[in-house]
Structures are given as structure tokens and as C-alpha cells.
Amino acid sequence: MPTVKNITVSVPEDVYRAARVRAAERGRSVSALVADYLRSLSDQGDEFARLEAQQQRVQKDIARFRAGDRLGRDEVHGRAVR
Numbered sequence: 001m002p003t004v005k006n007i008t009v010s011v012p013e014d015v016y017r018a019a020r021v022r023a024a025e026r027g028r029s030v031s032a033l034v035a036d037y038l039r040s041l042s043d044q045g046d047e048f049a050r051l052e053a054q055q056q057r058v059q060k061d062i063a064r065f066r067a068g069d070r071l072g073r074d075e076v077h078g079r080a081v082r
Contacts, residue, residue, distance in 0.1 A: 009034065 011019070016030075023030045 019030045019033060023033050026033070
């Protein structure tokens with residue numbers, strides 16, 4: 001079982017009451033809601049790191065780029081006049 005850390009969070013009374021109601025509606029505790037939220041923040045960081053690594057791989061595969069290598073407007077849109 002992973003180590004669990006306790007944290008103290010101060011919130012206004014109305015926020016606390018609303019959180020308790022929301023947690024009860026979901027059959028969860030306020031602590032579980034907060035833990036889920038914090039976990040979602042760390043998941044987003046993992047997604048960012050994954051996307052950044054993917055971007056670096058794609059950029060590494062691009063040997064070189066020259067403006068002269070671009071297709072013309074008509075070629076891009078398939079409307080070349082013949």
C-alpha cells in the first residue's frame with residue numbers, strides 16, 4: 001500500500017458545506033474528492049510530458065525544411081490549372 005500523506009486545507013464555511021453535500025451525493029468523502037482532484041492534476045502533468053516527448057520525436061525526424069519545398073496554393077487545394 002502506498003504511503004499516504006495528510007494535508008490541512010482551509011476553506012470558507014460555505015465551500016466546506018457545499019463540498020460535503022457534493023461528496024455525499026457521490027457517496028464519497030470530502031477527502032476522497034480532494035485526493036481525486038489532486039490526482040487529476042498530476043495526470044495532466046504526465047499527459048503534458050507525453051505530448052512534449054512526442055513533439056520532440058517528430059521534430060527530430062524532420063531532416064530539414066526549406067521554404068522552396070512548399071507546395072503552391074493550387075497544388076495544396078488540388079486546383080492546378082492545366
